[in-house]
Amino acid sequence: MNKFELDTPALLIDFDKLENNLAAMQKIANDNGVKLRPHTKTHKTPYIAHKQMRAGARGVTVAKLGEAEVMNAAGLDDLLIAFPLQGAAKMERLLRLAERAAVRVSLDSFPVAQAISDAAAARGIKIPFYVEVDTGLHRVGLAPRQATRDFVRAATKLRGIEFIGLLTHAGQAYAAKTLDEIAALGKNEGALMVETAEMLRADGIATPEVSVGSTPTARFAAQVQGVTEIRPGTYVFYDTMQVHKFACVWDDCAQTVLFTVVAKHPDRLIFDGGSKTLSSDRGPDGAATFGTVVGFPHLEIYALSEEHAHVKIIGDGAAPNIGDKVQVIPNHACAVMNLHDQFIATRGDEAIGSFEIAARGKIR
Ligand SMILES: Cc1ncc(COP(=O)(O)O)c(C=O)c1O
Structure with a gap:
């Protein structure tokens, strides 16, 4: 028809454009030697997540446990829940999901770390976690460098969680006015993260992942030596905002x-x-x-x-x-x-x- x-x-999705967008962002990741773990909050559709995996993505990101459950039920089994999970109901769902998939979480506070650790330790498992760093959005995240270092030192003592690295989202790029500004924000996002990761390594704390990304900044942050993963989401479709932000x-x-x-x-x-x-x-x-x-x-x-x-x-x-x-x-x-x-x-x-x-x- x-x-x-x-x-x-x-609601229409042009699959030719979608596939070009997937391939172009995957190429940015490949050319810079970083993994692409796309945020699926944009499409919310397992079929598109599978397309991203076939194009070369290494796992997916979600914002909510409910999104993770839907993706897992459709066969996606490497999931990052990039949101601080709180409350007994969520702990139970997280542990159930962890029986079926490789699940990692992000967090930035001791109460969240402790709750996940206690729940996981009671089941005899460890949940891998990133610590979220605030590189300028001022939403979730600890200040880079010393505040993050102090927190990671404390959180790595918890038995039910396993530290795997640092994560940030430079959503402040959406307020930028020029491409130069966005490029500078992306470079700064990467640089602050790598510098903080180096401080942790100097303390003897293994920090395998340095995960960054918004759609406008991903291509710039990916170029920073030491970044390991980018997580853009909106790049699958783009939109009016993304055109105005030069993405x-x-x-x-x-x-x-x-x-x-x-x-x-x-x-x-x-x-x-x-x-x-x-x-x-x-x-x-x-x-x-x-x-x-x-x-x-x-x-x-x-x-x-x-x-x-x-x-x-x-x-x-x-x-x-x-x-x-x-x-x-x-x-x-x-x-x-x-x-x-x-x-x-x-x-x-x-x-x-x-x-x-x-x-x-x-x-x-
Ligand atoms: C934690 C996190 N990572 C990645 C993204 C994806 O960024 P974008 O929407 O710019 O593609 C978002 C978007 O809100 C996010 O919150």
Whole structure:
């Protein structure tokens, strides 16, 4: 079927573009001699995770235990849960998962380290862990150098966890304005991590992994000697934000939402989907725009209701008519995947199949 014959709104993934993106990031990893452990929070789809593994990825990253469980049920068995796990229910699920897969976690505090260690030691196992370092995002993570060193020294004494290295996510790159700035952030991300890892090694603490990465910084951080692993996620599809952060060009964007024009006024249009379809994530640098209309540079999505996209017609450029279908590149690919049960795969204009987004909605 031609994709423009699909009922709307429909989430489309262009598999030719997806496969090019997977190969290009794998090449960056290979050329720099680092492992690629992609973050699957973007696609939330085991089929795509398997594609990443076939392209050369060495394990995958998830944000939530629920995502890890879905990936494991689909046969993925090398999983990093990059999130500080807390609470008895999660400890039980973590241990169950560890019976079936190689699971590693990241953490940055003693209470989390202690809880995981106690639970694992009671079962007679050790859970491998990274310590998360804050290289500028100021979310989770200890300050590099001394604060991380002090924590690792203490945490390596716990019996139920095994230290395997350092991890960071330079999400502050999304506030950068120029490619030079992003390159500098990526280099700094790598350099701070390698320097801290060297301090640990000088203390006699084996530190095999130095894991970095966001989609914009991964290609720069990967070049830093001593980095061992990159974890970009959004690179699979890219999105409006990534184009503005110089990670890709429009033609690389594999994810679009197909809409139908359902109302037309002299100065504006309405599409048949809003925040329930595109998410409310704003455009680059906080702009009140909600996606990029493919092929219509003078159309601007300036507001969303739940089921309506409000689209301004700028100037007197041609606008589609009621009943016409348009494709929109979302602002934030990961948030959009979480809103849909399935996506339609396309090659060129052909719809070739439908795939369940099995790890959507896994908030625990
Ligand atoms: C810990 C961690 N690693 C990797 C990533 C992937 O980064 P990006 O979304 O820039 O591809 C994220 C994204 O939020 C993350 O939180």
